[in-house]
Amino acid sequence: MGKQQAMLLWNDSFSVGVREIDDQHKELVEILNELVALVGEYPGSANQEITSIIEKIDAYKTVHFETEEKYFKQFNYAGADEHIQAHKDFNEKVGELVASFQKNSEKEQLLELVDFIENWFSDHVLNMDHKYVHCFKEGGLE
Numbered sequence: 001m002g003k004q005q006a007m008l009l010w011n012d013s014f015s016v017g018v019r020e021i022d023d024q025h026k027e028l029v030e031i032l033n034e035l036v037a038l039v040g041e042y043p044g045s046a047n048q049e050i051t052s053i054i055e056k057i058d059a060y061k062t063v064h065f066e067t068e069e070k071y072f073k074q075f076n077y078a079g080a081d082e083h084i085q086a087h088k089d090f091n092e093k094v095g096e097l098v099a100s101f102q103k104n105s106e107k108e109q110l111l112e113l114v115d116f117i118e119n120w121f122s123d124h125v126l127n128m129d130h131k132y133v134h135c136f137k138e139g140g141l142e
Helices: 019-039 047-074 080-104 107-131 133-138
Strands: none
Touching: 019 047, 019 107, 047 080, 047 107, 080 107, 107 133
């Protein structure tokens, strides 16, 4: 049970070359690392802060997914449907993990949430998000 959660480090391979989106991705890394730092203190003093960070993640994903989806529409991105479905799947899974944590308040569930978001972030940004780079660049984003 003494598993130490590692911080997620931003590296240039995550960059999609669009400042607005890279900045949003960096923000998620920061929020996630705030959560990782508090997991070690859970339960106890970190409870209220964890609730606050979960709310930040919820607000973040709404803004970030809306940003990407706005550009999908604006630039008529061919992969939009698949990408939007991935966003929906993420929202659903995070919702389930958060609800489970809020119901049971167990550290393992918190670790599961962190692991899921970290793995999803790495996979999604490196694979799905990089697919739209050419389309967004052609549309004039930088």
